[in-house]
Each structure stands twice: as C-alpha cells, then as structure tokens.
Amino acid sequence: MLRIKNARIVKNEELKEVNIYVERGKIKDIVPGDEILLPVEKEINVKGNIVFPGFIDPHVHFDDPGFTEREDFETGTRSAAAGGITTIIDMPCTSIPPVTNGKNFDYKLNIVKPKAYVDFAFWGGVTPQQVESGEYRKSLKELKDKGIIGVKFYTISGMKLYPRMTVPDMDKTFRAVKELNLICAIHAEDCYLVDYYSNLMQEMRREDPESWYEGRTYEAEPEAIWSVVAITEKVRNKLHIVHLSTKEGLNIIRWAKVQGLDVSTETCPQYLIFTIEDFKKVGSLLKIAPPLRKEEDREELWRGLKDGSIDFISTDHAAGKYPEEKSESNIWKNYAGIPGTQLAVPTILHYGYHQGRLTLGEIQKLMSENIAQRYGLHPQKGVIKVGGDADFTVVDLDKKWVVEPSKLESKGKYSPLIEKELTGKIYMTIVRGEVVYKEDKGIVGTKGYGKLIKTKIK
Ligand SMILES: [Zn+2]
Incomplete structure (x- = not known):
C-alpha cells in the first residue's frame, strides 16, 4: 500500500486536502488530510501541490x-x-x-x-x-x-x-x-x-x-x-x-x-x-x-x-x-x-x-x-475515484x-x-502508482512500464 500525502485535489472548484491510498496501481481510498487510517509500506509527500487526475x-x-x-x-x-x-x-x-x-x-x-x-x-x-x-x-x-x-x-x-x-x-x-x-x-x-x-x-x-x-x-x-x-x-x-x-x-x-x-x-x-x-x-x-x-x-x-x-x-x-x-x-x-x-x-x-x-x-x-x-x-482514467487507476499529474501551480x-x-x-x-510547473507524474517523473530528478520511470489502454465502449 502507498500513501500520497499532503495532496490538494480540485473538487467543485475548491481545493481539498487529502491523502490518497493506492494499492496495486489503483486508488484504494481518499481521506481528508488530517486523517491517517491505513498502514502503508510507502509514502510520497507531494507537499501541498495540486494533484489532478x-x-x-x-x-x-x-x-x-x-x-x-x-x-x-x-x-x-x-x-x-x-x-x-x-x-x-x-x-x-x-x-x-x-x-x-x-x-x-x-x-x-x-x-x-x-x-x-x-x-x-x-x-x-x-x-x-x-x-x-x-x-x-x-x-x-x-x-x-x-x-x-x-x-x-x-x-x-x-x-x-x-x-x-x-x-x-x-x-x-x-x-x-x-x-x-x-x-x-x-x-x-x-x-x-x-x-x-x-x-x-x-x-x-x-x-x-x-x-x-x-x-x-x-x-x-x-x-x-x-x-x-x-x-x-x-x-x-x-x-x-x-x-x-x-x-x-x-x-x-x-x-x-x-x-x-x-x-x-x-x-x-x-x-x-x-x-x-x-x-x-x-x-x-x-x-x-x-x-x-x-x-x-x-x-x-x-x-x-x-x-x-x-x-x-x-x-x-x-x-x-x-x-x-x-x-x-x-x-x-x-x-x-x-x-x-x-x-x-x-x-x-x-x-x-x-x-x-x-x-x-x-x-x-x-x-x-x-x-x-x-x-x-x-x-479507469480521467477521475480521482476509488477503483480508478492511480494516475496523477502533480502541479506546482x-x-x-x-x-x-x-x-x-x-x-x-x-x-x-x-x-x-x-x-506553473509539473512537480511529479504518477502512472498507476509509480512515479515516472520528478521535477528535481527528471524521468525516473521505467522503459516498458507503460501499457496499452483499450476503450471500454462495447
Ligand atoms: Zn495530427
């Protein structure tokens, strides 16, 4: 389990402070900033920057x-x-x-x-x-x-x-x-x-x-x-x-x-x-x-x-x-x-x-x-929602x-x-729970990690 700490997400045009829990690349839970619920193995502190889907x-x-x-x-x-x-x-x-x-x-x-x-x-x-x-x-x-x-x-x-x-x-x-x-x-x-x-x-x-x-x-x-x-x-x-x-x-x-x-x-x-x-x-x-x-x-x-x-x-x-x-x-x-x-x-x-x-x-x-x-x-993509892919664009506004x-x-x-x-600069890019880019380090992802996404339209 991963916790993304000190995130600010945009909801109805307001910024909400939250911690986002990620398990196996999916969003497991989103809880208000001051609540720490679940035990985690790994933590990413995004330091109050804005986290978009x-x-x-x-x-x-x-x-x-x-x-x-x-x-x-x-x-x-x-x-x-x-x-x-x-x-x-x-x-x-x-x-x-x-x-x-x-x-x-x-x-x-x-x-x-x-x-x-x-x-x-x-x-x-x-x-x-x-x-x-x-x-x-x-x-x-x-x-x-x-x-x-x-x-x-x-x-x-x-x-x-x-x-x-x-x-x-x-x-x-x-x-x-x-x-x-x-x-x-x-x-x-x-x-x-x-x-x-x-x-x-x-x-x-x-x-x-x-x-x-x-x-x-x-x-x-x-x-x-x-x-x-x-x-x-x-x-x-x-x-x-x-x-x-x-x-x-x-x-x-x-x-x-x-x-x-x-x-x-x-x-x-x-x-x-x-x-x-x-x-x-x-x-x-x-x-x-x-x-x-x-x-x-x-x-x-x-x-x-x-x-x-x-x-x-x-x-x-x-x-x-x-x-x-x-x-x-x-x-x-x-x-x-x-x-x-x-x-x-x-x-x-x-x-x-x-x-x-x-x-x-x-x-x-x-x-x-x-x-x-x-x-x-x-x-799967496009929203910060429990069950969706843990993809985040973190921005230093x-x-x-x-x-x-x-x-x-x-x-x-x-x-x-x-x-x-x-x-306005990219602070971090996260794909299915893995950090692929960091502002201070550049690309930190792995070649070949990206996967094919298919439309769900039947
Ligand atoms: Zn074109």
Whole structure:
C-alpha cells in the first residue's frame, strides 16, 4: 500500500486536502488530510501541490515504427511523462504500416510497448483502398477487437500510405464505424481549396510564412467541417473534429450540437497562444496544419473551451527533424508540426489559469475527464475515484520557470516557447502508482512500464 500525502485535489472548484491510498496501481481510498487510517509500506509527500487526475493527450504522432528519425515511443512517452501526461493516444497514420488492420495493430504494439514510459492507446485507421476492396468492414472489426479508441480520417492528406477520404468513402466507413459504436475523428481542411491556393502561392514563387497561411485558406476548415457534419447528419455516427483552429469551424460545431448530433471537438495550445502575426515573425517553428489564424479566432477558441462547445485540449504532437526539417528559408520546404506534449499542461496553466481564462476545475475536465469520457477510458482514467487507476499529474501551480531546449525529451528539441517564462510547473507524474517523473530528478520511470489502454465502449 502507498500513501500520497499532503495532496490538494480540485473538487467543485475548491481545493481539498487529502491523502490518497493506492494499492496495486489503483486508488484504494481518499481521506481528508488530517486523517491517517491505513498502514502503508510507502509514502510520497507531494507537499501541498495540486494533484489532478492523470492528464491525457488524445492526439499525438509518435512516428513509431517508420519515422523514428523524427520521434519514437521512447522519446515521445518520456516527453509525455515530463509534461504530466499519464496517457497518450497515438494516431494511426504516422507509423509504417499505418494501423489499418489487426495485424498492423499488433506489429506496432510489439515495437512500441517495450519503449513506453506512460500508458497509451491507439487510434485506428482506414484507407480508400480498403473501402474500394470492401475489406474495411473486416479490418475495422479487428481493430475494434484490439481496443482502438476510434478511427481517424483525413479530408486532405500529404501521406502516401494514408490518403484522404472522399465523401462517398466517408459515408460508407462512418456507417461501419457506427455499427462498432466507435468515434470518427476528422482532420478537417477541404483539399480542393487548399490544393488550389497552395499551388497558386508556389507558382507565384512565394516562400514567406504568410503564403502557407494563405494557401491553406481559412474557409477550408469550415468547408470540410460542413461536409463531415452533413454526412453525420445522415449516418448519425459519433464525430470528432481534431485540432480546431477557426471561429467559423467552431460555430458549425456549435450548430451541430444544438441539432442533437453527437459531435465533439478539441483544440491545441498552439492555436490558443499564437496567431498568424506570430507565424509571420517566427516562421518555420510555427508552421502547422491547419495554420495559425487571427486574433479573433484565438479568442473564440478560449470562449469555446469555457462554454463547453470545445470538449477538450490535445497537442497534435508532431516533431520534425530539428534543425534540418525546420530551417529552410522557403516555408513550403519545412516540416509542419510542433512537439507539444511536454509543454501542454504548463502552457494551459500559464495562459489559461494564470491569465484568468480557465479555472482549475475546467482545466481538469478539458485535459483529463472529458477525454476519458468521450473515448471510453472512464472511470479507469480521467477521475480521482476509488477503483480508478492511480494516475496523477502533480502541479506546482505558482512556480516560475523558463523553457529550455535541453530539457525537452522529444527528439525535436524545438518549441515556439523556448526561453519563455511560464508560471506553473509539473512537480511529479504518477502512472498507476509509480512515479515516472520528478521535477528535481527528471524521468525516473521505467522503459516498458507503460501499457496499452483499450476503450471500454462495447
Ligand atoms: Zn495530427
């Protein structure tokens, strides 16, 4: 038995002092701070710091196997541990082969499991070729049986092994995914608009950051969201829009929710902190897809988090090879992506909590509980509750610190936040009762400890 002593947990927006008892990786009891009930073999004193249910990053690209020159499961899950993330959910498309059937799922699992420092789940995938051959129904069923939490779709794709899906492809597969009671997650940017305007920019020999922004034109996101919402309106499947970046896209999602459609969305720290003006100044480090937008979009995303129309926060962690893939003077030649999982929690504490935009209770929901609920990981993950996994993100709320590249665990040692002073630091990360990260010692977990988490959705 383990006792986590002097913890402060967030309940109904109030801090409650408690001791948490843990047995065999599960929460055994939670008692008020002054009561010491059970005998223990081990004690962790968290010294009055705030203990959240383990935070979940539901959207990462850890590139393993296949693109491990950029990231792998070891460096990816180490950056999660250092960032207070106790469970990550990895995308199906940025590994070779993509996770599009049971065999590929097992292949990836065997490779990444021995490298994991924190718990992980997998997104599944489907390709247009599988739809054409009719094989997709069988493959999706296999993936469901293996425990994927949902199926990822792209309305635009630059990936050879994971092409975009057309409206007819999506209508068919949404139906199949619905029968399995899983969720369809969409990268929403209209490919016709983006292809045309991106080509135009390059024909004009534009190489500046703004040409990337203009090429991936604003309306491409709402346009693609309308299309998939239209399909969902017919199919009545569960739909999730990933990395939302626009106010207009958010308004469509709000409308869809009012219509009673089962639609959710997420946004990422980068869209909440930066705008096109920063991209113009900073360049490649902030090259992402969809691109950064305007101030009014950024502010509306915060409002969406506050009013519940945005369900949670993810990072879309995607590390380019640094500096090689992030240092071309031509913006089109740089890799699109930021490794974000290590800095997401401190960033949201700094810009969300300390700047008065979100409460601790809201952050707890947006980075843990809502994600676990939506993806069927609840109540094993996402809450501090007797019987749940003893996953905790322990935060030193008022600690000021400066982001340094040498402290980043990701292979991509870059971030637009380098040299920025943040308020709010990860004090400790605990996964199923084991400390995997400590502020003063760094990573203290064991490689291979992280385990596969499956959705509980039947
Ligand atoms: Zn992504």
